[in-house]
Amino acid sequence: MSSLQPIHALSLDSVQQQAFIKYFNSLPEKPLTTVRIFDRNDYYSVHGVDAHTAAREVFSSISNIKKMGIEPNKLDYLVLSKGNFEILIKKLLLVRRYRVEIYVAEGSVKNSDWSLKYKGSPGCLSQLEEVLGEGLGASEENSPCLMAVNIKTDAVSKGRLLGVACIVAGDYQMSVVEFTDDDLLTELETITVQMAPSECLVPQTENDDYKALKQVMARAGVTITKLKKGEFSTEGLHQDLTRLLKFKENQQQDANAFPETRKENAMSSLAAAIKYNSLLNDSTNFGRFRISTIQADCFLHLDAAALSALNVFPELGDSSHTPSRSLYGLLDRCRTQQGKRLLAQWLRQPLRDIYLINERLEIVELLVNSSQLRLQLHEDHLRRIPDLQALARRLTRKKANLHDCYRIYQAIKRLPSLLQCLAEANNATVHSSLSEPISELNDDLDKFQQMIETTMDMDAVDRGDYLVKPSFDDLLQNLSKQLEQLQSSAERELNKAAKDLGMDAGKIIKLEYNPQAGYHFRVTLKEEQALRGNKKYTIIDAVKGGVRFKTSKLEDITEEYTQTKSSYEKEQDKVVTEIVGIAAGYSECLFCLSHILSRLDVLVAFSVATSSAPYPYCKPVFTESLNELVLKDVRHPCLEVQEGISYIPNDVTFKRDK
Structure with missing residues (x-):
């Protein structure tokens, strides 16, 4: 338990406290889903509303919060050890799906010369690898998927064309798709379930399509990040892709050689995701990425409700x-x-x-x-x-x-x-x-x-x-x-x-x-x-x-x-x-x-x-002329491993077109 205990208060005199409060209050507004953390060399501090968020996540209590400054400008704060800081980062990014900003002092931590050094979001953890080392690597999500979606509506037909791009930086994988969808964005929900993004980038707009998109992402537990429309511009994208993509030995070194680049709306989403992930800032990414088309039809269509219900x-x-x-x-x-x-x-x-x-x-x-x-x-x-x-x-x-x-x-x-x-x-x-x-x-x-x-x-x-x-x-x-x-x-x-x-x-x-x-x-x-x-x-x-x-x-x-x-x-x-x-x-x-x-x-x-199941599993028989699906004595495997629960297996028959 000792690693979970808060450490000492901030060692700042009253003048330094007031200077920090003035600086903190001058920072631009942010949503509650973004948490700002200040690196004070041997420990970290979190302030204001963020202190309450951090206290609940790390200590499950707000009793450790202290106050700095003088009335009426007192500011709540919480001090975190390095171990607590790592716990907080993992919970915010991987569980809460929040964003994190880490500020580092330019000179002495007692002065208020701070700069935003690292940013992290559920779909973009690369900057925080430097701070945490392999702290995030032990997670199953050390290769998070970042999705970007751009919706174009045809004023005449009222149809909507969706351009979707996904980047898994850890696998050096880009995948894109373009399709028309219904009012509820059913196809988008299927793709979201299949790709399991941690974060979705969308242009700043408030029309009905984006309201529907917000509902789809909420059901799938995906964080939405709004970007300026200019971030979805494809200007310079061809040159960027030519640097990032991996070509075969005798293939022409030109991004246009890939058929995916002809999907204009999907390319606008890919451009936004590349910029957001800062892929061009790291030369080790050059010539590494593969690009492919998302093949949603290869897999059974599932929505978030089905995943939850099952x-x-x-x-x-x-x-x-x-x-x-x-x-x-x-x-x-x-x-x-x-x-x-x-x-x-x-x-x-x-x-x-x-x-x-x-x-x-x-x-x-x-x-x-x-x-x-x-x-x-x-x-x-x-x-x-x-x-x-x-x-x-x-x-x-x-x-x-x-x-x-x-x-x-x-x-x-x-x-x-x-x-x-x-x-x-x-x-x-x-x-x-x-x-x-x-x-x-x-x-x-x-x-x-x-x-x-x-x-x-x-x-x-x-x-x-x-x-x-x-x-x-x-x-x-x-x-x-x-x-x-x-x-x-x-x-x-x-x-x-x-x-x-x-x-x-x-x-x-x-x-x-x-x-x-x-x-x-x-x-x-x-x-x-x-x-x-x-x-x-x-x-x-x-x-x-x-x-x-x-x-x-x-x-x-x-x-x-x-x-x-x-x-x-x-x-x-x-x-x-x-x-x-x-x-x-x-x-x-x-x-x-x-x-x-x-x-x-x-x-x-x-x-x-299968070998350790309490009741034997059986191998299903699939034939090529499959027009019906017959399931005998079906039960949910999670149900039968629970003690003291009795259930009645069911037979289910699905016939094509019925």
């Missing part, structure tokens, strides 16, 4: 983790983060293609019937696979470190045994849809594996350090030798001190090192009397663990060691930058591998859920 997903912010509350909770036996994301996507997008449905059913049936294969995949292989999609994105953005590279290396190293496991299934569908593509990617990633084995010090990894092999670089090798020599000098000092004090080196008197105290000796408290009055030794501290002390010679060794280690780390950083730069070339393969492994993870999860 309890497909838990409610936003439901942290009870009770599987029986939703279909997602019941089926989520996934071992990987990418698997969890794909499961959510499949539940929003039920297939209509009979061959694809039967392919999934065949693999699940195979896994249900082969308990050994199922358990090997679920309990051994998949649980050791990291979030490759997130790691590939870190590589692409040059934000990865050696630890990230090692985690990818471990996953690749596991692929041969995973393939051997899948080969035991001896099934053509498993081979063509899973084994073969994994095998091809394994071959492509072989050089990545070799590079990590060549450059990383695997002995250091066993100690929990992620270092480059000294032999990889001449300068690193020289610095490593110097560090070894200094270690030897420190050990010689240990032997001298042991002889001088009449103690066994390494047993009674020990040599230790840590970044704070450097090299030092340690003896137990009962040996401390041997040091009294001896001017050769300086005592650092005496604690329960013993007495720590040093000599002037050991101090000199520590100083030299610290400087050499700093030089080693600086030189290593150059090598790491080079390694990450090379590794980034494999990010495309890693994205593909992540997609296939997530597919395997979901199918294994289905088989585990």
